[in-house]
Amino acid sequence: MPKGTISVVLRRIRTVSFYVLTFLVITAGAIWLALRITPLQTVSAAGQTAQVGATLPNASVQGPGELDLFGQVMATKPQFTGPIRPRLALDHITIDPQVVQMLRSDGPQKVELTLSQQLASGWERYFLWETLIAAGFAAVPLIAVAAVRKRPKIWKMLAGGLAVVCAVNVGGILLTASGTPKVLRSVKTLDDLVGADPLVEPAPVGRPQPGVQAVVIGDSTAAGYGLPWGPHPSDEDKACGRSPDAYASDLATANNWNVLNLSCGSATILNGLLGPEVLSNGQVAAPQLPRAEAATHARLIIVSVGADDLSWSVMTRLCAATAVCNDKVSSAYFNQLLDNFTRNYYDLLSDLDRLPGHPAVLINQYYVPFGSSIRCLHGFGITPAKEKVLLSRLGQLNKALAQGAGLFGFGVAAPQFAGHELCTPDPYVQGPDDPAPLHPNAAGELAIALADEQAMPSLSPAPVVLPTPSPTTTVSPALG
Known part of the structure; x- marks a missing residue:
């Protein structure tokens, strides 16, 4: 070439x-x-x-x-x-x-x-x-x-x-x-x-309880956390903080019903209502909703849930300890928790909608613990600006509760503590030095029961039940 x-x-x-x-x-x-x-x-x-x-x-x-x-x-x-x-x-x-x-x-x-x-x-x-x-x-x-x-x-x-x-x-x-x-x-x-989270095998749900007219499921607000126990509390009652002063007892007395209270302190939708909850004493409480199904003739289920899903007590303590509550980090964290709660709440509402017998369902919103004066909380780091942030977040939770309930045709109860908030002469809320700060006291539990009573006539189906000979509150059925 x-x-x-x-x-x-x-x-x-x-x-x-x-x-x-x-x-x-x-x-x-x-x-x-x-x-x-x-x-x-x-x-x-x-x-x-x-x-x-x-x-x-x-x-x-x-x-x-x-x-x-x-x-x-x-x-x-x-x-x-x-x-x-x-x-x-x-x-x-x-x-x-x-x-x-x-x-x-x-x-x-x-x-x-x-x-x-x-x-x-x-x-x-x-x-x-x-x-x-x-x-x-x-x-x-x-x-x-x-x-x-x-x-x-x-x-x-x-x-x-x-x-x-x-x-x-x-x-x-x-x-x-x-x-x-x-x-x-x-x-x-x-x-x-x-995949799904592995769950601890729960204890057996227990025998059917056809004599129950109403069931309460939920968290520490429904359990009466911080209030006195009954005369013979079980280990689960103590670990859950269930009290005979909870609003379930007030409803039982007012209607002459047998009310089954399954609520437990720190219960969330996934770990308490739909799934088992590991208690402070190491015991495992079976999921509340399946246990509620054992009340085969109950015509009303009352639900108090959301605060623990949003880590409300942690958010409140964090707010009190920091200079401001609405920093971008804590706000993003709250919004993430609220999104998670919304999805889980949707699952809970779907399960409630499919319950055998189709009992009436009543969703309790949360009371407002703060009023126009918070002078008694100044020493604990709560300022008017922080109070405003906490109430705004509480309002978002209550809005989510009401919207979800409305979409499924369930009732909503809004307890009113106006004039009886913290720092008032006759508060319905436990104070910072009480056993369970920000939780309702006995008068607050009664106010919640009153809100439930006022909401009942609007429920569909109406919770018309036959009264028992004498009102009782089953605080905790035996497991197994």
């Missing part, structure tokens, strides 16, 4: 090698940058607003995706093939009429199908945007290289480079992550993504 021909061939090889290397470097950098900054795509289904995106490339060829659950990052339960896997973030849960209507009219299967389709659609939409953003990142260096070398023409360099970026990006996804949409479509609930 003539020497001149060899020189031309070598020059062309160097040129081609340069452009191939340039395209590959620009393509890799553009895709890496695009994966970092492409915004997650928002999808909504079944009251859950999630964001779908992708992780950065991983060295392994198969593994879990990533789920950011209200700031807690965890691996997904499903395994995905390929170095690029889904990144999901759950940032909002709500209850709205559309969710309830879909659940009741179409059933859980339709709700689950909607969620899975939305996740897969979000993944595909994310990579459409990621491809466009990668092309945008590649355009700048491609134009710069073409301008410096002055050949080929800029439009040819740009077109060729962008074609390579799109081909590598789309081809790589098709080759390494083509099965991801199918896996996402198999996700029906959040449990499919991360």
